[in-house]
Amino acid sequence: MIPYSTQTIEQEDLDAVRDVLTSGYLTCGPLIGEFEDNVAAYVGAGFAVGVNSCTSALHLAMIALGVGSGDLVYVSAISFVASSNCALYQGADVEFIDVDKYSGNLDVDYLEKMLIKAKELNRLPKVVVAVHLSGRPVDLERIAKLKAEYGFYLIEDAAHALGAIYHGSRIGSCKYSDITVLSFHPVKIITTAEGGMCLTNDEKLYKTMRKYSSHGIEHDRSCLENKDMPNFYYEMQELGFNYRLSDMQAALGISQLKRIESFLEARRENAKAYEELFKMESDIHTPVADSSDSISSWHLYQIILPDNCRDTIYRTLRERNIGVQIHYLPIYDHPYYQKIGIYEELPGAEYFFAHTLSIPLYPKLKRLDLQLVAASISSLVDKVCHE
Ligand SMILES: Cc1ncc(COP(=O)(O)O)c(C=O)c1O
Incomplete structure (x- = not known):
């Protein structure tokens, strides 16, 4: 995995x-x-x-x-x-x-x-x-x-x-x-x-x-x-x-x-590699790149997928031992929050939740694994989202 x-x-x-x-x-x-x-x-x-x-x-x-x-x-x-x-x-x-x-x-x-x-x-x-x-x-x-x-x-x-x-x-x-x-x-x-x-x-x-x-x-x-x-x-x-x-x-x-700078650098390099690999994929919305005003710690790499295909892509990637995750269900959608009377439906949060996918990103992620993840996602997007 x-x-x-x-x-x-x-x-x-x-x-x-x-x-x-x-x-x-x-x-x-x-x-x-x-x-x-x-x-x-x-x-x-x-x-x-x-x-x-x-x-x-x-x-x-x-x-x-x-x-x-x-x-x-x-x-x-x-x-x-x-x-x-x-x-x-x-x-x-x-x-x-x-x-x-x-x-x-x-x-x-x-x-x-x-x-x-x-x-x-x-x-x-x-x-x-x-x-x-x-x-x-x-x-x-x-x-x-x-x-x-x-x-x-x-x-x-x-x-x-x-x-x-x-x-x-x-x-x-x-x-x-x-x-x-x-x-x-x-x-x-x-x-x-x-x-x-x-x-x-x-x-x-x-x-x-x-x-x-x-x-x-x-x-x-x-x-x-x-x-x-x-x-x-x-x-x-x-x-x-x-x-x-x-x-x-x-x-x-x-x-x-003591090693935080090397962790951050490796995360940044991996994020750049994904950006490069996805740059021809018009269906995949990648995270905003770093600028002099705002540098991410790249804890997560969250892509946004087209309508109605995220769940299939999530399931298929996990079947292939690629540990993607979803961050997060809007907090107000948890049953506890509804039990205490909080019912919301915020359009940005709903859209983000329905389309987001966190894909593997960590300092020791091997470049070949990263390429495999990106290639799997690209081919699934072509297949699943255009059916
Ligand atoms: C945004 C955010 N806030 C708070 C927490 C809680 O952190 P902890 O697990 O250290 O209590 C988490 C945990 O994942 C988180 O992602």
């Missing part, structure tokens, strides 16, 4: 994890801070909190921004369910933003229309969650203008986008947003098995996310509510969670981050 994605593990990763196993700490040791510092320095963010998943990072972001019952959160309609579940955890209401039908990234014109209407109804969102789908940055500058005008907080869901660059800044720098979250799941740009991170330039948000990531416990003597207590004393100030990353995971993350 050629998978749609897979991790890249080398000897140095194995050595790094083995060293932790024989050290004093498996968790709560020094490597977590080192990993946080390295990621923050790489993306250019002020503060980082390493956690056990991007889902946890999204939840902490919602808590830190004070999202609660009665608040409204807007989320890109095409994403993994975690992007909006985090708002539901806090008892907030969710509305979905339609997406561009070719890229799946949120449609800023649509967002603007939602905001104009919401202002009239006096029901503006507290937070907007913008997803950099497949690693392609959304138009942060335009969204930031709307943020300034309508006064919402912005979370960048950069689960796919570590290493991407927007207008000269790395995604994660939080230049335009309050908080950015990352995922280190195995198929992502770097992995810690499970894992994620919250990034921010706001110290108050950072401290809240840090505290809630570990049971709401405060150790810093200067921040204790009860003063003049003995040295062993720490106190639980909020009802937090155990969302901590372990030292084993941090060791893997540190080791992986």
